[in-house]
Amino acid sequence: MLSNKVNLKDMKKTGKNTSIYGTRYVSEPIPKFEIPDEGMPSKAAYQLINDELNLDGNPNLNLASFVTTWMEPEADILINQTNGKNFVDNDEYPQTEIIQNRVINMLARLFNAPKDCDFLGTSTIGSSEAIMLGVLAHKWAWRENRKAEGKDCSNPNIVMGADVHVVWEKFAKYFDVELRMVPMEKGEYTLTADKVKENIDENTIAVGVVLGTTFTGQIDQIQEINELLVNVKEEKGWDIPIHVDGASGAFIIPFLDPDFKWDFRLSHVRSINVSGHKYGLVYPGVGWLIFKDKKYLSDDLIFEVNYLGGIIPTFNLNFSKGSSMIIAQYYNLLRLGKQGYSSIMNNLMETATYLANTLKNTGYFKLLDEELVLPILAIKLDNLDDLDGADDLTVFDISRKLRERGWLVPAYTLPANAEDIAVLRIVIKENFTRDMADLLVQDLNNIFDGYKKDSKDDSENEPLINIF
Ligand SMILES: Cc1ncc(COP(=O)(O)O)c(C=O)c1O
Structure with missing residues (x-):
C-alpha cells in the first residue's frame, strides 16, 4: 500500500502530480493584508483569484450598468495586444495617437461640428473626466472674459438639473464653482428652459444639460435652453455656453434620430462628452470630450510636457493611461460603420419597447415616462x-429577489424633490436579447406568483426536467 501521508505531503509541496486543487495553495489561507514573503506559481495565483471573482455578479446579467460587457473576439485580441502601451508615450507610440485623433474627427463630425469651426478633442478615462475638463475650460473662458472687461470674477456658478450624474456636483466642489442645481418636480424629471432662466446670471460659466439622464434616460430641453441663451446674449450680453453630457445618448441619438438637434448645430453647445465605454460599445476605460472650436479651450490649460523624447501637449487630469480602449473604439467605428451602430441602436430600442410593454402587461409595473427615447x-x-x-x-425587495437569480437590476429613489418616487432601472445593452428579456419577465412573474393565493402551476416556464 502507498504510504499516503508522506506522498500527499510531498505532492502538495511540489504540486507536480496534481492540478492546482491538490496543492498546498488551496488548503492555506491566501495573503490578504500583507505582501507574502514568497510568491506562488502563476497558475495557482490565477486560479485562486479567478475562483474568488466568481462571487461577483455576472456582467452579462448586469442590467444596472451602462458600461459595455461584451465585445467581439477580434476586438478582444486587439485589446490584449495593446494592453502594454501607455497612451501618453506618444513619441514611442505615435500611431496610437493618430488613431485617437481619427476617432475625435469622426465624433466631431457625428456631432455636426460646423465646417467653419476648428474642432478639437481628447480621449479621457470616461465621461467624468471629460465633463470636468469641458466645464473647466468654460470656467477659464468666463474668467478671461471677465478679467478683460475689468469685472469681478470671484463668484462663478454653474447651472444644471438635479437629473445630472454625481460628477457634476464633484466638478463644482473640486473646482470651487457655486452649484446651482435645479430640483426635480413630480412628473418633471429633466431641466427646462424656464428653470435655467431663473438661475443664470452674468457669473454663470456654463449650463450643463443631459442627453439621457442616469436616473430616467430622459433628455433635458436642450433646444429650448439654447434658444433662451441666444436671447439672453442678445438682451444682456451674457454669452453662456452649454456643455452637453452625452455620456450615453451621444452614441445613440445620432444613429436613431439624426435630425434631432442637440449637438453643435445649436449655437451655444460648445462642448460635448460621451462615454466610449457605454453605447460606444467599448469596455470600461474610455470617454471623449469634443470642443466645437479650439477658441473655447484656453491655451493656458494645455500643458506642453517634454517627455520621452517629444513635446506632448496634454489636457487631461491623468497622465498615464492605457491605449487599448482607444484602439478598441476605433475598431468599433471601422467595423460597424454608421449602419452597424444604427442597426444595434434600433435593436436596443426594439428590445426596450418590447420589455416595457411586457412589463406593463403584467399589470404590476408602470413606466415613469411612457415615451422611450433611449433604451433605458x-x-x-x-x-x-x-x-x-x-x-x-417595494422595488427594493424586487431588486433583491432578482439578485437571487443573478439579475442585477438596481432600485433607487429619484433626487430632490422627487425622493418619494422609487424606481427600478433597466439598461438595455447590446448583448441583452429579446430572449433574455423574456427570461427576466418570467423571473419577475415568478416573484409575483409567490404572492398569489391560488398560485397555479400552469406557467409557461420551461420544465426543469425534460421528461421526453
Ligand atoms: C449622464 C451621465 N453622465 C456622466 C456619467 C459618468 O460617466 P463615466 O462613468 O464614463 O465617467 C454617467 C455614468 O453613468 C452618466 O450616466
Whole structure:
C-alpha cells in the first residue's frame, strides 16, 4: 500500500502530480493584508483569484450598468495586444495617437461640428473626466472674459438639473464653482428652459444639460435652453455656453434620430462628452470630450510636457493611461460603420419597447415616462391589489429577489424633490436579447406568483426536467 501521508505531503509541496486543487495553495489561507514573503506559481495565483471573482455578479446579467460587457473576439485580441502601451508615450507610440485623433474627427463630425469651426478633442478615462475638463475650460473662458472687461470674477456658478450624474456636483466642489442645481418636480424629471432662466446670471460659466439622464434616460430641453441663451446674449450680453453630457445618448441619438438637434448645430453647445465605454460599445476605460472650436479651450490649460523624447501637449487630469480602449473604439467605428451602430441602436430600442410593454402587461409595473427615447427603462410598481401580502412590497425587495437569480437590476429613489418616487432601472445593452428579456419577465412573474393565493402551476416556464 502507498504510504499516503508522506506522498500527499510531498505532492502538495511540489504540486507536480496534481492540478492546482491538490496543492498546498488551496488548503492555506491566501495573503490578504500583507505582501507574502514568497510568491506562488502563476497558475495557482490565477486560479485562486479567478475562483474568488466568481462571487461577483455576472456582467452579462448586469442590467444596472451602462458600461459595455461584451465585445467581439477580434476586438478582444486587439485589446490584449495593446494592453502594454501607455497612451501618453506618444513619441514611442505615435500611431496610437493618430488613431485617437481619427476617432475625435469622426465624433466631431457625428456631432455636426460646423465646417467653419476648428474642432478639437481628447480621449479621457470616461465621461467624468471629460465633463470636468469641458466645464473647466468654460470656467477659464468666463474668467478671461471677465478679467478683460475689468469685472469681478470671484463668484462663478454653474447651472444644471438635479437629473445630472454625481460628477457634476464633484466638478463644482473640486473646482470651487457655486452649484446651482435645479430640483426635480413630480412628473418633471429633466431641466427646462424656464428653470435655467431663473438661475443664470452674468457669473454663470456654463449650463450643463443631459442627453439621457442616469436616473430616467430622459433628455433635458436642450433646444429650448439654447434658444433662451441666444436671447439672453442678445438682451444682456451674457454669452453662456452649454456643455452637453452625452455620456450615453451621444452614441445613440445620432444613429436613431439624426435630425434631432442637440449637438453643435445649436449655437451655444460648445462642448460635448460621451462615454466610449457605454453605447460606444467599448469596455470600461474610455470617454471623449469634443470642443466645437479650439477658441473655447484656453491655451493656458494645455500643458506642453517634454517627455520621452517629444513635446506632448496634454489636457487631461491623468497622465498615464492605457491605449487599448482607444484602439478598441476605433475598431468599433471601422467595423460597424454608421449602419452597424444604427442597426444595434434600433435593436436596443426594439428590445426596450418590447420589455416595457411586457412589463406593463403584467399589470404590476408602470413606466415613469411612457415615451422611450433611449433604451433605458425606469419603472415603478403599479397596482398590486390582487396579490396577497404584497402591501409592503417595494422595488427594493424586487431588486433583491432578482439578485437571487443573478439579475442585477438596481432600485433607487429619484433626487430632490422627487425622493418619494422609487424606481427600478433597466439598461438595455447590446448583448441583452429579446430572449433574455423574456427570461427576466418570467423571473419577475415568478416573484409575483409567490404572492398569489391560488398560485397555479400552469406557467409557461420551461420544465426543469425534460421528461421526453
Ligand atoms: C449622464 C451621465 N453622465 C456622466 C456619467 C459618468 O460617466 P463615466 O462613468 O464614463 O465617467 C454617467 C455614468 O453613468 C452618466 O450616466
